[in-house]
Amino acid sequence: MTRPVLVTFEASDAGSWKIERLDTVVGDPLPRAPRLQVFEGRSPDRRPGSGWRLSGFTSNERYVERPERDALVRVQQPLGRADATCAALIPIRKTEAWWELTQDERRSILERRSHHIAIGLEYLPAVARRLHHARDLGQDFDFLTWFEYAPAASDSFESLVARLRSTEEWSYVEREVDIRLTRNPE
């Protein structure tokens, strides 16, 4: 368990990730931009050509229980794999109704009825994932999830996203933008 890390995703003219698609799934859109830069730790001052910024922090898990943690740790892969030249950044905001639920009610919807953790596990180790919390920073999104995968896993990733969007949990999502990116192989 490492300490929380602040991560900033910045739309720009010159980031290391090329934005291939930027689709509004529900709610207000985000402006299009050619590229994205990811900063860990304190983000630098704004540069010429930079656009929107989204920030969130990594943190301890809020729902995962012991058997799930053990299963995740066995198969999950780190970010930055040389062949993972595809990425997705999916910022979401959940409704006030979600945030008015208690911990046990949120867990019940997220896992017992929507199988969020179990569905995610099926796509490991191909898809690497990191969750960033944004709501507590006063941002307009609650969560920023970043995924990395090889081009061969693209169809599989589409299936993962479609299955999560069909769950009861997703009925609490009131804003979602789906950003797909690529970078040059190392």
Next chain:
Amino acid sequence: MTRPVLVTFEASDAGSWKIERLDTVVGDPLPRAPRLQVFEGRSPDRRPGSGWRLSGFTSNERYVERPERDALVRVQQPLGRADATCAALIPIRKTEAWWELTQDERRSILERRSHHIAIGLEYLPAVARRLHHARDLGQDFDFLTWFEYAPAASDSFESLVARLRSTEEWSYVEREVDIRLTRNPE
């Protein structure tokens, strides 16, 4: 459920709360200071005579279940009551071992074995309380809890703090400072 609020506690020469005691319970101390000012939202630039600052955000509850929420909502009181001229600020940091536990393991220690929520309930409505999360901001403390109560509830508050410190949960606390404050009646 309101949106999270960033709160900054600043030691100063001129804050509205007088620091009566500042005791190190475990771990590194905090420097003594005469007064404390509390800022909600973005904190202003540093002023002459200001000392240490601790910041944290209010957030959704992480452990409370539905019957507990209902019981809390029935009796808890807001901050700022005219007769609540005593306050306590208790910053704590928990061990890495705590943060390596999963959600179900933390809940089990916090409530099933340590009765943290149930003990707190016994002291409502006399003691008003607000929890601020600091770990995710990269601060040296994980939690900053602020309490307000009338002078007549002082003995009762000492009992609350003593009971919590004797729990299994508190064996995971590796840094704790206990700051007691008063302000003039309105």
